[in-house]
């Protein structure tokens with residue numbers, strides 16, 4: 001999809017949330033489980049939260065480095081407004097250090113190294129509506145690290161009937177979780193592996209906080225969420241690991257959480273690994289289905305496992321080719337054959353063409 005043309009302007013500093021002052025001018029950021037202690041003039045691990053004169057500022061606020069219109073299936077979300085367009089945005093920086101990052105040009109950059117544009121929160125819903133989008137996605141880099149901007153965008157977007165989506169690594173603290181997810185309708189969470197070794201060595205983080213976020217999503221929110229497991233040859237594709245991962249999902253999140261096994265391609269610091277063979281994804285999907293998960297997809301390859309099948313009678317409900325929906329046979333969220341209710345958010349949003357429903361503030365698109 002074409003990149004959107006928005007004026008390039010230097011953003012102003014925006015004071016951050018989720019921090020506390022420390023002795024000798026340092027600040028403690030508790031937005032994510034890294035808990036950075038940041039000295040004056042320095043930035044946290046994610047690059048875009050900086051200490052100026054003993055206060056924490058968000059450099060990502062109002063300054064996206066990427067703006068695009070995507071199909072919602074690209075996030076990937078297969079049970080959320082299928083076939084719709086999503087206004088997608090990301091900033092510089094990230095709070096993980098994944099060696100295999102596929103958006104490393106922005107996620108491993110500082111704010112002054114990316115082509116950032118000035119887009120105030122109130123302008124985002126208008127851009128989305130002008131481009132025929134039904135939702136907004138915070139994606140490409142880790143959105144948690146620009147949570148202040150997300151909250152203000154969501155506040156501006158809700159009166160227009162736009163839905164909101166996080167595409168996230170799930171690395172967020174409980175302290176910040178509800179502040180952000182209270183405004184979110186759907187999420188895709190990367191469950192990158194199911195070993196602490198992988199998280200520690202390949203992403204420079206830890207597994208347990210990600211599992212904790214999944215439990216919070218399940219137990220304490222109404223957010224629709226799906227999971228992605230990018231399978232990297234020899235690093236996280238062991239069938240025993242896949243078995244443990246799917247068993248955990250079944251036991252803690254239930255059988256109806258869609259799981260996407262996606263193929264890796266060599267990138268960033270992991271160029272010595274081959275592409276994931278399709279057979280690896282087929283095997284993982286088989287393990288997950290045998291464990292009892294109802295909706296298991298394969299991504300980044302052409303596959304019949306991009307379709308949604310009824311778990312009761314096997315009817316193809318939504319037929320897809322890559323990220324494109326070729327046919328949607330759901331009837332009011334039910335299988336047309338056996339009438340089973342299929343979990344998801346199927347009702348198409350009806351964005352209001354630039355007018356807030358009520359109480360919203362209109363913003364000039366100029």
Ligand code: SF4
Nearest residue numbers: 029032035036044046
């Ligand atoms: S959000 Fe950034 S600055 Fe804050 S703790 Fe995480 S990595 Fe550190």
